[in-house]
Amino acid sequence: MVAGSNLHGGTFEVVLEAVFGSADDLLLVDPTAEAVEALTVVAATAETPPTVRVLAGEAPLKKVMDDFVVASNAADLIESGVLSVRTGTAGDGGSLLVTDGAVWSLVSVGDRVAALGDDDETFVSAVAETYDSKWEVASSFDLRTPPLSRVRETLGAEIGRKTRADFDDALDAVESAREANGEFDEVTLTLLVAAHNDVLLYDISKWGEDVGIASKATFSRTKTALEEEGLITTEKVPIDVGRPRLRLKLDDDRFDEASAAELAAVTLNHSA
Structure with missing residues (x-):
């Protein structure tokens, strides 16, 4: 050129x-x-x-x-x-x-x-x-979003490789499905992926706050909204000291196979 x-x-x-x-x-x-x-x-x-x-x-x-x-x-x-x-x-x-x-x-x-x-x-x-x-x-410019490489690396190390693989697949599906410049909520996507892998709310919200995606309070509010919409459910998990923790699960009546494309579609619809 x-x-x-x-x-x-x-x-x-x-x-x-x-x-x-x-x-x-x-x-x-x-x-x-x-x-x-x-x-x-x-x-x-x-x-x-x-x-x-x-x-x-x-x-x-x-x-x-x-x-x-x-x-x-x-x-x-x-x-x-x-x-x-x-x-x-x-x-x-x-x-x-x-x-x-x-x-x-x-x-x-x-x-x-x-x-x-x-x-x-x-x-x-x-x-x-x-x-x-x-x-x-x-x-x-104050860019507060964490590097995607750090998000992926810490998600795999702290939450699990399967959860990271699902996160990558769902994120790719979101990118393929959304229109140009269409917005989506990364907290919603993360919680749906966590629920797909039966992750504790405490673990995913602590990880999300530590890596810089959102606060624990934001994760908690979004969890409540997804629960009210019938997209996820929770079950109590007893611990030695303190209140039981909540395990995230996808609602069986709303999800059949919970593919990456399905999680992406739900994320985009929820963010609209």
Whole structure:
């Protein structure tokens, strides 16, 4: 790909993959939610991704990072040093991709995406200087979602490999089933997977709070809502000291085989 040439593709992923192939450092300015999601996917799967900075308003970033998958993948990239995210007044020039050799303006119309490029050295230098200055005074974005790799690793280690496998399968099914940018509740998904494996509420909620998904109180409230809807049941398990703990179970009348696709469908319906 020639630096600064126009790029056309059906998705942001196609455009970003092309830019990734020619850049060591990349600044993404005022991206759309779709562009941020595509960025996390492309960066996570690239063999040698460039160093990426994202500069955007706080409100748009909060909205897109409400998506657990996008945010947890972004957290992985931040932890690995690939991604940095800051908030501030970026500008009024629309979504831009800036590298050391070119500037692209991202345009999305219907199901088509294009990056209109310019590699004029003077222009690229001026744009880079402008946004580097904005980056220096911008605030770091507080991403509270844990890295997805940590979620998976600790779930397998602390709750069980079978529970982790079900969580992965259900999460993949959710991603395949939901419409673009459709939201789902990760606590609901986690509790359904836990119930499928007869996990104690105490264990899954403690793990969820420790890893940073949600508080024990949130897990408890969501459990109550799922129980009231007839999706899960609980049974008391005596312990040596204190009140009995609750074992989570799927309601046999509502679930036949409890496949990953079925758990995903229930999660999406519950989150709607």
